[in-house]
Amino acid sequence: MTSLLHLDSGAHRSGESVSRALTALFADAWRARHGSTGYRYRDLAAEPVPPLDTAFCALGRRVEREGMVPPDRVAALAGDPAEKETWAVTRPLITELLAADTVLIGTPMYNFSIPAALKAWIDRVSFPGAFVDPVSGDSLLRDTRVVVITPRGGAYGPGTPGEGWDFHTPYLRAYFARHGVAAENIHVVTAEMTLAELAPHLAHLRPLAEDSRAAATAAVISLATERSASGTSISTERSASGTSISTERSASGTSGGRPGDGETDRVDGARRADLVEWS
Numbered sequence: 001m002t003s004l005l006h007l008d009s010g011a012h013r014s015g016e017s018v019s020r021a022l023t024a025l026f027a028d029a030w031r032a033r034h035g036s037t038g039y040r041y042r043d044l045a046a047e048p049v050p051p052l053d054t055a056f057c058a059l060g061r062r063v064e065r066e067g068m069v070p071p072d073r074v075a076a077l078a079g080d081p082a083e084k085e086t087w088a089v090t091r092p093l094i095t096e097l098l099a100a101d102t103v104l105i106g107t108p109m110y111n112f113s114i115p116a117a118l119k120a121w122i123d124r125v126s127f128p129g130a131f132v133d134p135v136s137g138d139s140l141l142r143d144t145r146v147v148v149i150t151p152r153g154g155a156y157g158p159g160t161p162g163e164g165w166d167f168h169t170p171y172l173r174a175y176f177a178r179h180g181v182a183a184e185n186i187h188v189v190t191a192e193m194t195l196a197e198l199a200p201h202l203a204h205l206r207p208l209a210e211d212s213r214a215a216a217t218a219a220v221i222s223l224a225t226e227r228s229a230s231g232t233s234i235s236t237e238r239s240a241s242g243t244s245i246s247t248e249r250s251a252s253g254t255s256g257g258r259p260g261d262g263e264t265d266r267v268d269g270a271r272r273a274d275l276v277e278w279s
């Protein structure tokens with residue numbers, strides 16, 4: 001049975017949230033194709049994963065001292081009630097992640113990086129040895145597909161004022177790749193310039209935001225209805241305004257490459273130096 005773990009991490013939980021609208025679209029399309037049995041949802045903003053504590057670190061250090069300890073044996077190493085409790089919180093999150101064929105993550109850019117709610121989940125599930133096959137030593141995430149959906153108020157493509165300031169998608173790519181997710185199974189969908197939809201002084205950039213959102217929507221539907229990238233690409237050119245938006249999915253994968261490689265829906269600012277800077 002195929003399975004989807006759907007995580008939302010944006011603090012804004014109203015119907016205006018771009019990340020939540022796009023992840024919901026993905027989930028709906030996925031369920032239409034695969035049914036609901038393998039679907040699992042976790043709202044990391046509504047039900048935050050507790051931040052790490054001394055007990056988590058102490059248990060982790062004990063496991064590190066033992067060498068490779070599979071999750072099944074960690075409980076036996078828990079030394080006191082606090083360690084047992086922190087493992088009781090952590091273990092189901094790891095199990096849930098490992099059970100997923102596809103992990104869908106809604107993660108707006110916050111201060112050039114990921115929301116704290118998502119970081120708390122990452123810190124928890126990255127317990128020592130959690131992703132390592134105890135027999136073969138291979139990554140248990142080697143066949144996992146990760147789809148990251150990330151709206152942002154500004155633009156971070158080549159030539160924009162934000163170029164070089166995206167510490168969000170390079171971090172997530174590096175994190176999942178380091179834990180064994182295959183490069184071709186990491187997909188990033190960005191919807192840029194979402195602030196333009198709100199701010200009057202950015203009204204002239206709304207067409208860019210709309211195009212980016214439309215391209216993101218198309219990419220989400222495509223990713224939700226296919227098992228993996230097939231090397232196709234979609235591009236939209238708006239010659240009248242001199243802007244371009246490209247949607248690309250690389251068959252050879254993108255992780256480990258330049259930040260921005262293979263990402264969808266980036267606003268290309270090479271010809272538009274007037275794109276908004278965040279804050």
Ligand SMILES: Cc1cc2nc3c(=O)[nH]c(=O)nc-3n(C[C@H](O)[C@H](O)[C@H](O)COP(=O)(O)O)c2cc1C
Pocket residue numbers: 010011012016017018019020108109110111112113151152153154155194195278
């Ligand atoms: C706390 C906070 C920090 C933000 N930081 C950035 C930022 O560094 N760069 C940026 O481009 N947009 C930033 N934004 C804008 C959001 O990325 C943008 O509004 C996005 O659409 C939010 O996702 P949502 O619509 O799912 O809530 C920030 C928004 C918030 C609330």
